[in-house]
Amino acid sequence: MDSKQKLLVIIGPTAVGKTKLSIELAKQYNGEIISGDSMQIYRGMDIGTAKIKIEEMEGIPHHLIDIKEPEESFSVAEFQQLVRAKIAEITSKGKLPIIVGGTGLYIQSVIYDYQFSDAPADEKLRLQLEERAMEIGYEALHDELTKIDPESARQIHPNNVRRVIRALEIYHCTGKIMSEHQNNQQPDLLYETALIGLTMEREKLYERINTRVELMVSAGLLEEVSQLHKQGIRDCQSIQAIGYKEIYDYLDGKVSLSEAVENLKQNSRRYAKRQLTWFRNKMGVEWFDLSNALDLSKKITEISHYVEGKLQVKSNT
Structure with a gap:
């Protein structure tokens, strides 16, 4: 090697x-x-x-x-x-x-x-979150993430909606917040x-x-x-x-x-x-x-x- x-x-x-x-x-x-x-x-x-x-x-x-x-x-x-x-x-x-x-x-x-993408994905949920982002705005969606996972929210800019959605998706799919998911990786x-x-x-x-x-x-x-x-x-x-x-x-x-x-x-x-x-x-x-x-x-x-x-x-x- x-x-x-x-x-x-x-x-x-x-x-x-x-x-x-x-x-x-x-x-x-x-x-x-x-x-x-x-x-x-x-x-x-x-x-x-x-x-x-x-x-x-x-x-x-x-x-x-x-x-x-x-x-x-x-x-x-x-x-x-x-x-x-x-x-x-x-x-x-x-x-x-x-x-x-x-x-x-x-x-x-x-x-x-x-690995940025090894958590489970839910395509249907992601589309729903994308629609939601359009309805309520990026800032409001980012605020939702802040309530669930303040550490990830601090690292992700509100305009980076793809990452905000991914963090919310990980939480909904696994019950674990994204920062915890990353912290648990060795x-x-x-x-x-x-x-x-x-x-x-x-x-x-x-x-x-x-x-x-x-x-x-x-x-x-x-x-x-x-x-x-x-x-x-x-x-x-x-x-x-x-x-x-x-x-x-x-x-x-x-x-x-x-x-x-x-x-x-x-x-x-x-x-x-x-x-x-x-x-x-x-x-x-x-x-x-x-x-x-x-x-x-x-x-x-x-x-x-x-x-x-x-x-x-x-x-x-």
Whole structure:
């Protein structure tokens, strides 16, 4: 049997410092980076998603950035397929694939042997639910899922009606909620994986998040979102992203700009908290604390030793 492909995964909450570390490790281990962020796939959404700039890449190839238009939808299953193909492609060049991101469910779907469709199906029920979605609207159907399975509802966008229906169908067919069905699977790791998690003292992380939001605003976030707003792009997956929905509220006259910015900071902090909870509960992560900035080079050395031991790779430096 073929040995498993090697894979380095760097996860952690927003603003913790994943990008900088990923570049260092990619240089060290001849790596190429795959974005594990469900929003950096969208073109024209650069500032609000904290997308890496060309000059910051330092010549390291990056994949799965700018591959969709903002009005297009994107599913976990599609992400799983694209990333697995990229891992094979990068490995075939003799390079190390490195997934970097904060969208837990997406990354989990790639590295574990999850089956998205192995629960029983009921075609008749599915058609009834599709009709119901048309009658009562996507939001109302999503609310029904929230009452039954809040964890799945948090992960599925209301407009992704196919996934909402699938989650309801699984519950009706099995009496088990979809998140429980997935939790009960004992998935195998498909790759020889080093799974690194970056964390930081909460106060320090929240301070960084607030600063990042202020930098986004001064870098032109309002102009970026206004462009999408002027094009009439709304009610789609991309605009529900943190950084976009808050500014849309301002552009729609619902809140003042200062309120929108405060909401953006608060939603980003809450999201970071949810990310950490997800990673801690769902994945076998080796955690590294980046609270002490003076200690960073020492921390990178520590992480490098872990990667070399876990993946049996040698550093170029």
